[in-house]
Amino acid sequence: MYPQSFEYVAPRTLKEAVEFLRKHEGEAKILAGGQSLIPILKMRFASFGYLVDIGGLQDLHYIKRDRDSIRIGSLARTSEIEESQDIRMNALMLAEAASQVADSQVRNMGTVGGNCVHGDPGNDLPSVMLALDAIYKVTGPSGTRDIPASEFYVDSYSTGLGEAEILTEIVIPVIQHGSGGAYIKQRRRAGDFSIAAVAAFVSINESGNCGVARLAVTSIGPINFRSKKAEEFLTGKKLSDQNIATAAQLLVDSVEPVADPYGSVEFKKEILRLVGIEALSKATDRALGV
Amino acid sequence: MSVNKIKVTVNNKVFEEEIDSRLLLVDFIRENLGLTGTHVGCDTTNCGACTVLLDGKPVKSCTVFALQANGKSITTIEGLSHGKEMHPIQKAFLDKNGLQCGYCTAGMIMIAHWLIRKNPEATRDEIREAISGNLCRCTGYDSIVDSIQEASQNMIPEEEEDITAGQRGR
Ligand SMILES: Cc1cc2nc3c(=O)[nH]c(=O)nc-3n(C[C@H](O)[C@H](O)[C@H](O)COP(=O)(O)OP(=O)(O)OC[C@H]3O[C@@H](n4cnc5c(N)ncnc54)[C@H](O)[C@@H]3O)c2cc1C
Ligand code: FES
Numbered sequence: 001m002y003p004q005s006f007e008y009v010a011p012r013t014l015k016e017a018v019e020f021l022r023k024h025e026g027e028a029k030i031l032a033g034g035q036s037l038i039p040i041l042k043m044r045f046a047s048f049g050y051l052v053d054i055g056g057l058q059d060l061h062y063i064k065r066d067r068d069s070i071r072i073g074s075l076a077r078t079s080e081i082e083e084s085q086d087i088r089m090n091a092l093m094l095a096e097a098a099s100q101v102a103d104s105q106v107r108n109m110g111t112v113g114g115n116c117v118h119g120d121p122g123n124d125l126p127s128v129m130l131a132l133d134a135i136y137k138v139t140g141p142s143g144t145r146d147i148p149a150s151e152f153y154v155d156s157y158s159t160g161l162g163e164a165e166i167l168t169e170i171v172i173p174v175i176q177h178g179s180g181g182a183y184i185k186q187r188r189r190a191g192d193f194s195i196a197a198v199a200a201f202v203s204i205n206e207s208g209n210c211g212v213a214r215l216a217v218t219s220i221g222p223i224n225f226r227s228k229k230a231e232e233f234l235t236g237k238k239l240s241d242q243n244i245a246t247a248a249q250l251l252v253d254s255v256e257p258v259a260d261p262y263g264s265v266e267f268k269k270e271i272l273r274l275v276g277i278e279a280l281s282k283a284t285d286r287a288l289g290v
Numbered sequence: 291m292s293v294n295k296i297k298v299t300v301n302n303k304v305f306e307e308e309i310d311s312r313l314l315l316v317d318f319i320r321e322n323l324g325l326t327g328t329h330v331g332c333d334t335t336n337c338g339a340c341t342v343l344l345d346g347k348p349v350k351s352c353t354v355f356a357l358q359a360n361g362k363s364i365t366t367i368e369g370l371s372h373g374k375e376m377h378p379i380q381k382a383f384l385d386k387n388g389l390q391c392g393y394c395t396a397g398m399i400m401i402a403h404w405l406i407r408k409n410p411e412a413t414r415d416e417i418r419e420a421i422s423g424n425l426c427r428c429t430g431y432d433s434i435v436d437s438i439q440e441a442s443q444n445m446i447p448e449e450e451e452d453i454t455a456g457q458r459g460r
């Protein structure tokens with residue numbers, strides 16, 4: 001299968017890339033790892049006049065640890081996230097999710113940036129970014145700006161990113177002592193997208209109850225989203241099995257999945273409830289250090 | 291058609307060509323370079339028959355544009371054997387019945403090469419996880435896992451560095 005013809009450009013600097021995108025707005029598409037874009041082009045679901053390959057912008061290829069945050073260049077590969085000691089030590093749930101994306105080959109080619117901005121609600125990393133309250137740093141014709149992950153996802157394949165804007169960096173706060181996160185994904189076969197997956201983050205306050213709870217969902221509905229109802233319910237409460245089960249039920253009550261080859265509506269709801277419980281329980285254990 | 295220049299190192303040889311921007315890496319390897327050991331099974335990123343090493347790491351070459359490999363180094367199955375002498379992984383697949391029709395084999399061997407370099411003591415579960423993006427429709431995975439385990443005892447990872455390092459083109 002072959003895509004429609006396109007002009008290929010490989011800018012040498014970020015500035016050059018943004019300039020090209022601005023000049024050819026509407027006709028040009030960014031190519032990072034290509035693991036989502038190339039299949040779409042090959043099946044001719046879409047075509048573009050120009051592909052702007054940003055793969056050579058080495059300045060966007062890094063994983064750095066500051067005092068309170070981890071900064072990930074958008075071109076870091078999914079496999080590098082999975083293997084990074086900094087991420088394993090300070091944001092384990094992100095490594096956990098990265099290791100469950102597709103297969104080794106796709107993870108070696110696919111980038112974190114591409115995974116997060118593609119806008120496919122089946123992608124795993126956006127949910128983790130939501131649960132960790134990540135900030136997306138983008139550069140466009142009018143300079144740079146920060147977009148919180150929580151405001152980024154608009155609809156399937158539709159995000160807060162302008163057409164000539166490039167995601168350059170993702171900033172995630174280090175998971176502190178007394179906090180914990182987990183990513184639980186249920187899939188039919190190795191390498192598949194999930195039937196449902198949940199990213200859970202919780203912190204424990206001085207009274208031993210839940211301080212902050214953030215719960216994000218993959219593969220159910222048009223976007224990766226947080227369940228405010230479940231989060232509000234948990235805040236200030238004991239993270240007991242009973243309360244976790246109630247939160248998972250609130251999560252299920254707030255969604256309307258559609259039946260597809262991954263399963264019926266009822267089946268998806270039940271899977272979501274179970275992964276919700278498991279993610280919250282594991283996050284709680286990690287926050288408590290057990 | 292939009293023509294672009296590409297310079298890549300494939301199995302330690304440098305190639306410079308002008309190609310259509312749409313050309314997929316797997317077709318560049320098979321059609322332009324005539325290296326037909328790399329196969330196309332599904333053409334949709336599912337089967338892993340097209341797995342090659344790009345700067346030492348396995349990727350599915352049906353889902354990479356040849357131009358994305360510009361300036362990089364590629365290793366295919368043809369780059370592993372020394373002339374007529376089989377590579378230890380090839381030998382292990384033969385000894386442990388790791389293939390029947392052989393369609394998936396090049397991809398399996400390329401991913402095994404990366405796994406053994408990364409983790410010479412990989413357990414059976416780790417091997418299964420590593421090859422989860424590679425489908426075999428006839429042998430069954432047990433003997434493929436046997437083959438990779440056997441190979442991990444005979445391959446010396448340090449001796450493999452020069453195979454994947456290439457001479458950086460750009
Ligand atoms: C067989 C298969 C299975 C998969 N399974 C999973 C899975 O289980 N979980 C999962 O999460 N993903 C899965 N994926 C998707 C994969 O993880 C992709 O790599 C990822 O979604 C996109 O990353 P990329 O770098 O390849 O982006 P590309 O395909 O190059 O780009 C994707 C989109 O993002 C845009 N883009 C990329 N980078 C930037 C940037 N820096 N700034 C602005 N726009 C940008 C592109 O213009 C394009 O619209 C799967 C893919 C395949 C082929
Ligand atoms: S041919 Fe590339 S994955 Fe099947």
Ligand code: FES
Binds near residue numbers: 389392429
């Ligand atoms: S040996 Fe026939 S597909 Fe694997």
